[in-house]
Amino acid sequence: MRVIVIGGGPAGCAAAYTLRKQGHDVRVFEASDCVGGRTKQLKRGGYNLGTGALFLMGGLYPRTSALLKEMGCDKKLVPWKGASQLMDNDNSRYPVNFVALQSYLSIPRLTLGDRLKIIFAGIKLFLSPGAKNAFDGHELAKYETGENLEEWARKNLGERGYEYIVRPIMDFLYAVPCSWLSLPFPLAVIQQAMKMSLSVPPGGIGQVSDWFIEHSPGVQMHLNSRVERVEANGKGYKVTAKGEAYEADGLVVATESFVAADLLKDFISQPTAQKLKSTPYTEYAHVAIGYDKNPWPNFPADIVMPVGYGEKRNVGAIVLHSRRHPGAVPPGAECVGVYFHTPPLANLSDEDVKREAVEIAIKAFGSAPEPSFVHLFRYDNGLTIAKPGHYKTLDSVHAEMPKGIVLAGDYFSQAGVEAAVFSGEEAALKLTSAPG
Ligand SMILES: Cc1cc2nc3c(=O)[nH]c(=O)nc-3n(C[C@H](O)[C@H](O)[C@H](O)COP(=O)(O)OP(=O)(O)OC[C@H]3O[C@@H](n4cnc5c(N)ncnc54)[C@H](O)[C@@H]3O)c2cc1C
Structure with a gap:
C-alpha cells in the first residue's frame, strides 16, 4: 500500500515506523526542517535546548517504551x-x-x-x-x-x-x-x-522521532514540505506540497487537529470539522x-x-x-x-x-x-488541553473519517509523547487492516 503521512511529530514518525515495519511504501511530509514537532531540539552555541517536551514517563508510556525497546533504543535513555x-x-x-x-x-x-x-x-x-x-x-x-x-x-x-x-x-x-x-x-x-x-534520550526528547525515522529504512522523507492540499484521486488521494502532487492509497494525517480540519475539509462533515477545530x-x-x-x-x-x-x-x-x-x-x-x-x-x-x-x-x-x-x-x-467531555467528542471523530484516511495526534487524549506515539501506531494499524 502507498501511504502518505502528513506531519513529522512523534505521532507521524510512529505511524511511519509502524507502516514501514509492515512493508508499506511510505512518504512523510513535514512542514519544518526536521522531525519532532513540539519535541524538537534547538542547538544554540554548545547548548541543546528542548523547544517543548522535557521527559518520558517510563511505565506510564507503554507504547513508547515498547517501540523504543523494539528498536534497541531503550537502553540509551x-x-x-x-x-x-x-x-x-x-x-x-x-x-x-x-x-x-x-x-x-x-x-x-x-x-x-x-x-x-x-x-x-x-x-x-x-x-x-x-x-x-x-x-x-x-x-x-x-x-x-x-x-x-x-x-x-x-x-x-x-x-x-x-x-x-x-x-x-x-x-x-x-x-x-x-x-x-x-x-x-x-x-x-x-x-x-x-x-x-x-x-x-541522550540527544533530548526530539531524538525519539529521529529514532523512529532511522529505524524505518526506505521511508521517503520530505522536510520543509508543508502539505497544502488533499484531493480525491480515484480510489485514493492526491497530496500537494511545494506545488508537486503525490499519489497515495491511504493517508495518516498527524498534524495539529485544526490543520487536519482544514486539509480534510472536502472529505469530512461540518460538525466533524468543528470538533477538530474546537480542540483547545x-x-x-x-x-x-x-x-x-x-x-x-x-x-x-x-x-x-x-x-x-x-x-x-x-x-x-x-x-x-x-x-x-x-x-x-x-x-x-x-x-x-x-x-x-x-x-x-x-x-x-x-x-x-x-x-x-x-x-x-x-x-x-x-x-x-x-x-x-x-x-x-x-x-x-x-x-x-482535555476539558470535561473532550475524550468522547474526539473519540467519535475516528468513526466519521472517510475510507483510507486516519488521524493521529496527541489531541485525542492529553498532551504527551505517549499520546502521540499511541495514536500514530494505532492509526497505521487501522489504515492497513481496513477491508479492501
Ligand atoms: C512546552 C512543552 C512541554 C512539553 N513537555 C512534555 C513532556 O515533558 N513530556 C511529554 O511526553 N510531552 C510533552 N509535551 C507534549 C508533546 O510535545 C506533544 O504531546 C507531542 O509533540 C505531540 O506530538 P504530535 O505528533 O501529536 O504533534 P506535534 O508534535 O505538534 O507534530 C505535528 C507536526 O505536524 C507538522 N505539520 C503541521 N501542519 C503540517 C502540514 N500542513 N504539512 C506537513 N506537516 C505539518 C508540524 O510541523 C509538526 O512537526 C510538551 C509540549 C510542550 C509544548
Whole structure:
C-alpha cells in the first residue's frame, strides 16, 4: 500500500515506523526542517535546548517504551530522578520526589487528618477501574463523567491536598487551572503512579522521532514540505506540497487537529470539522536561561515548584536542565528552564516573561551573575488541553473519517509523547487492516 503521512511529530514518525515495519511504501511530509514537532531540539552555541517536551514517563508510556525497546533504543535513555523542592509563599522549602507521590505526604503543611484523607482516597482510587493506558483517548472516553480535576481533588484530598500536591504537579505538567482538566487522565496517572520513572534520550526528547525515522529504512522523507492540499484521486488521494502532487492509497494525517480540519475539509462533515477545530490548544511559554559557568553546581534539587495556599502565581516549575538532560549544556555550564502557567500569559509581554523568568530562577536557586543568554519559547498553540467531555467528542471523530484516511495526534487524549506515539501506531494499524 502507498501511504502518505502528513506531519513529522512523534505521532507521524510512529505511524511511519509502524507502516514501514509492515512493508508499506511510505512518504512523510513535514512542514519544518526536521522531525519532532513540539519535541524538537534547538542547538544554540554548545547548548541543546528542548523547544517543548522535557521527559518520558517510563511505565506510564507503554507504547513508547515498547517501540523504543523494539528498536534497541531503550537502553540509551538517560534516567532522571527528578529530585524536587516545593517553594512556599514564605520561601519555606519542602523536598519531594516528583516521581514518588508518597513523598508529598511528608510536606509539613499537611495535618495528620489531611494525610489520612489522602491515603484513604488513594486506596479507594487504586481499587476502582480506570484507563489502562492514560494516553489512550478511547479508554479515557469510557470513564468520562463531566467532573473536573479541581472539584474531585478538593472533595477527595481536601484543600491542602489539592494546593500542595495536585495543583503544583499539574501546574508544571499542563500549565492550566485544574478546573479546566477532565478527570479520567489524571486519575489514570495517579492509579499507575508507581510505574512512573523519568528519562530523556541522550540527544533530548526530539531524538525519539529521529529514532523512529532511522529505524524505518526506505521511508521517503520530505522536510520543509508543508502539505497544502488533499484531493480525491480515484480510489485514493492526491497530496500537494511545494506545488508537486503525490499519489497515495491511504493517508495518516498527524498534524495539529485544526490543520487536519482544514486539509480534510472536502472529505469530512461540518460538525466533524468543528470538533477538530474546537480542540483547545492553549498558549504556552517557557524560557531557557543559559549560564556558561554553572552558578549552582551543588543545589540539592533539580526542580523547584512554587506552591502557596490559594496563591495566584505565574510560574509552574523551574528546572535545572543540566540535571534533567546532561547533553543540554556544555561542560561546566547550566541552563535553567522556567515553565509558565497559561492564564497570566494573556497580560505578560515577551519582555515581562523573560524578566520574571530570570527573577524567579534567582529566587529558586540563589544569586547568579548576568546570564549568557535568555531564550523565550512562546506558542499560541502549545499544549492540547482535555476539558470535561473532550475524550468522547474526539473519540467519535475516528468513526466519521472517510475510507483510507486516519488521524493521529496527541489531541485525542492529553498532551504527551505517549499520546502521540499511541495514536500514530494505532492509526497505521487501522489504515492497513481496513477491508479492501
Ligand atoms: C512546552 C512543552 C512541554 C512539553 N513537555 C512534555 C513532556 O515533558 N513530556 C511529554 O511526553 N510531552 C510533552 N509535551 C507534549 C508533546 O510535545 C506533544 O504531546 C507531542 O509533540 C505531540 O506530538 P504530535 O505528533 O501529536 O504533534 P506535534 O508534535 O505538534 O507534530 C505535528 C507536526 O505536524 C507538522 N505539520 C503541521 N501542519 C503540517 C502540514 N500542513 N504539512 C506537513 N506537516 C505539518 C508540524 O510541523 C509538526 O512537526 C510538551 C509540549 C510542550 C509544548
